[in-house]
Amino acid sequence: MARALINVPSKAKRGEIIEIKALVSHPMETGYRTGPDGGLVPRDIISRFLCTYNGEEIFSADLFPAIAANPFLSFTTVATESGRIAFRWIDDKGQAHLETAEIVVE
């Protein structure tokens, strides 16, 4: 897939609610647009996004063509323990892009 930008605080207090932002570069081609040759540009959509915190799912989303190109998502989680927050974007063809971020909880 492509480049992703994720924003997770590197440090947090135990029990603090942190905001997570994730953006991935992707055309999110709807399949409804006509190309230069007059034909429809084939659909290419990230249809699923998952976020896990030390392996446990904390947020996920089902995305449709109405999501803008370079899909951006922001959500919150409670900082429970130090570890790894993992992000997975899955497109229509089943291809996944993975990113991770480390967080230290004190």
Next chain:
Amino acid sequence: IVARPARATPESMASAIKAFVGEAEVQTGKVALDIPPLVENGNSVPLTVTVESPMTQQDFVRTIAIFNEKNPQPNVAVFHLGPRAGRAVVSTRIRLGDSQNIVAIARLSDGTFWSDSAELIVTLPACVES
């Protein structure tokens, strides 16, 4: 001649909502859908949904779904949350093919559904033929 794709209609949005809520009653309240009332560019419209919920193990928001009336498809996104979210706030950016009504519906852990809607005007819609 370009064949324009079929559009979602208020009726198809209603059936998409029905598929999400089933027979349950949707009440107005608890949900706040924050979206600009007038947007110049329908290709990327910021949207934030906030649900009033303590987000505890006993009482939390399970799912938030966004629907539209006039894009080719009535569904926009479905977000799955849990008590670990701490707060029920989700933001994203969406595409809008026309001025229309947007609906956000939250399903709480007790099985109730709550909604909010927003009417907005788009001066340059997404998906226009270039």
